[in-house]
Amino acid sequence: MKTFMTLTSVFAMTAAGAAIANESIQAEIDKPEQWVLQTGDYKNQRFSKLDQINKDNVDDLQVAWTFSTGVLRGHEGSPLVVGDTMYVHTPFPNIVYALDLANDGVIKWKYEPKQNADVIGVMCCDTVNRGVAYGDGKIFLHQADTKVVALDANTGEVLWSVMNGDPAKGETNTATVMPVGDKVIVGISGGEFGVQGHVTAYDMNTGEMAWRAYSTGPDDQILFDPEKTTALGKPVGADSSLNSWEGDQWKIGGGTTWGWYSYDAEENLIYYGSGNPSTWNPSQRPGDNKWSMTIFARDADTGVAKWVYQMTPHDEWDYDGINEMILTEQEVDGQMRKLLTHFDRNGLAYTLDRVSGELLVAEKYDPAVNWTTGVDMDPESETYGRPAVVAEMSTEQNGEDVNSTGICPAALGTKDQQPAAYHPDTQMFYVPTNHVCMDYEPFRVSYTAGQPYVGATLAMYPAPDSHGGMGNFIAWDNINGEIKWSIPEQFSVWSGALATAGDVVFYGTLEGYLKAVDAETGDELYRFKTPSGIIGNVMTYEQAGKQYVAVLSGVGGWAGIGLAAGLTNPNDGLGAVGGYSSLSDYTALGGQLTVFALPD
Amino acid sequence: MKFTASVLAACLAAAGMSGPASAQDVDNLTAAYEEDGRYYTEDDVPTFNVGDDGTVDWLTYSGFRRYHSECHVCHGPEGEGSSYAPALKTSAIDMDYYDFLDVVTNGRQVVNAAEHNVMPAFGDNPNVMCYIDDIYVYLKARGADAVPRGRPAKKESKSDVIRDDENACLGL
DSSP states (O other): OHHHHTSOHHHHHHHHHHHHHHHHHHHHHTOTTOBOSTTSSTTOOOEEOOOSSOTTTGGGOEEEEEEEOSOOSOOOSOOEEETTEEEEEOSTTTOEEEEEGGGTTEEEEEEOOOOOTHHHHTOSSSOOOOOOEEETTEEEEEOTTSEEEEEETTTOOEEEEEEOSOGGGTOBOOOOOEEETTEEEEOOBOGGGTOBOEEEEEETTTOOEEEEEESSSSHHHHTOOTTTOEETTEEOOTTTTGGGSSTTGGGGOBOOOOSOOEEETTTTEEEEEOOOBSOSOGGGSOSOOTTTTEEEEEETTTOOEEEEEESSSSOSSOOOOOSOEEEEEEEETTEEEEEEEEEOTTSEEEEEETTTOOEEEEEESSTTOOSEEEEOOOTTSTTTTOEEEOGGGOHHHHOTTOOEEEESSOTTOSSOSOOOEEETTTTEEEEEEEOEEEEEEEOOOOOOTTSOOOOEEEEEEEOTTSOSOSEEEEEEETTTTEEEEEEEESSOOOSBOEEETTSEEEEEOTTSEEEEEETTTOOEEEEEEOSSOOOSBOEEEEETTEEEEEEEEOOOTTHHHHTTTOOOOGGGOGGGGGGSOOGGGTOOOOOEEEEEEOOO | OHHHHHHHHHHHHHTTOOHHHHHHHSOOSSOOEEETTEEEOTTSOEEOOBOTTSOBOHHHHHHHHHHHHHTHHHHOGGGOOOSSSOOHHHHHHHSOHHHHHHHHHHOEEEESSSOEEEEOOOTTOHHHHTTHHHHHHHHHHHHTTSSOSSOOSOBOOOOHHHHHHHHHHHTO
């Protein structure tokens, strides 16, 4: 910072302002009684230092109070708690409620935006929203129609708003935002509509755009420095994205950014992943399709990429790379390293050095994964860092109009956006996963702005020759690349996990159970069936000296598409239809918050 | 004939009779005749044809593919419905063919306190509109339980006329 002060005074003031905002947000994050970001903290660890509820007493947990959101569709994300106020959001129409926890949960204010309902029709996979964020006295809401709104946290008054995209072109939003320094980092959805994905930083106080970095396109659009931006330790060179596409396909190339964001203040780097290249028919887009399916490390102030790593070059299965990047400090070969761990849709869990972008570990976190034999880890090899594709599972090599069968994982990935948690004591990651495989038949499609741009027929079914269920909840060792334990689940685990200093790990299930398990062993300690299936993320907070655990119920999202009808293996024929009970036998729609506590 | 059918539907609607009732009055499922690999009911409405050995007509097979590209992310696999969009295998049976076309082409909104259902307009999407009859007969075959869930095992071959019409529609 001192070197910055020698620069022009205007620049120095801006930098100092960013630093102050950073510190104030970090100070709020550091209070264990609060939950001010959807991800818990900048590291996306989803770990709470609270330990009043612990593995010895969690079986006494009771419902303390509940709150209906008044909205029926899929409820992702979680509430926030800042001071004595809880902020609860809903799917479209994206209502925000501020509840006064010191006054019996009375509604302090309610904000309901007016949005054109047309946006619902261009949202792939339900109208979910993964929640609001808090920073600098403001609540940031990113609506379905891509409007970013800053609300006064005390009154709900709109302080500023800005449109981040155009729903008429299929640009929508489902994600939360990340306040960093004096900026708000914002992503975009629409990979199934041929959107050119981007990440944008807006000024936290005015909503003015500070920078925008696309995932695909020329260097000045993707904010790459050909000499300084590296991939696996080497400069990417000029036109790294353009060279990996045929013609102008990159303009409708996808690479959307609807996942989670993390931040390392010391390095001043933000981390996130980009989604699938469009279309889903790989034959229509020859090349590696950079930088779709990529982990990005970008400077928070300028947006310029420091390093990138493309996990799935030339995607053939819709394995979006948007899942969260979890930042940890751990010992590797006797040396403390700053790490980034990422559980990708493609079924591989990656551990990288988050400063340099060096790839340390890439291993399957579900033994069912069969599209690849693994990643080339030899730095001297020409295919260093690339996954070896199994020809039989390659929808590109099998070609258009050919049905490739038995591919694991399915397009929804071994894990989708549902975030994992990390416990610094056990050094284990707790990962909600899908255990689903697919048949995939690509075919030719044409692009129309604002219309779906898919080009593949999919059939999904539980992983064959396994426990018959569609999910697992696993504990993962990111240094050795190993599953420590695995809990089979009947349905995909579509709920974000929470780890606590009480050595309890919480997660929700699609049937509607909130479950608590022992962080060390995975033994189930408690379960309670909430009114609807859980696709939200578990959070915890403390109010007036008492610890609470809260989760949104409300089945829907991508999980609500197939699972409402039940998935069947088309290769099993009619006989198997009754074999996998459908989710509709267990739960129905309904948005509700359930808050748990120990008895007084 | 198509004109006659839609006029009839309009008259029934004007007389206060419900759409589904009129659809049930006539046989909207059974194939009466075939033309260049496409099957039609007595009222010239496209329909499916399933042979004794389970062989499906080309449109039903093609509809299976197109449905699972364009429709299933909202309406669920095999027309079964999802947590937020209706089961189209039922709609294809209950709705008049021309009403079905109208909703796909122009969209439909049911937005109120309890529901936020928006069907987008697909009228200018060739990936949908060039295959609308395919999707319709596939869903009708599902609704009538004439084909099971999953990929149809056997299919009739694609006729030259269907191939030519497809290319013309897509502008290839």
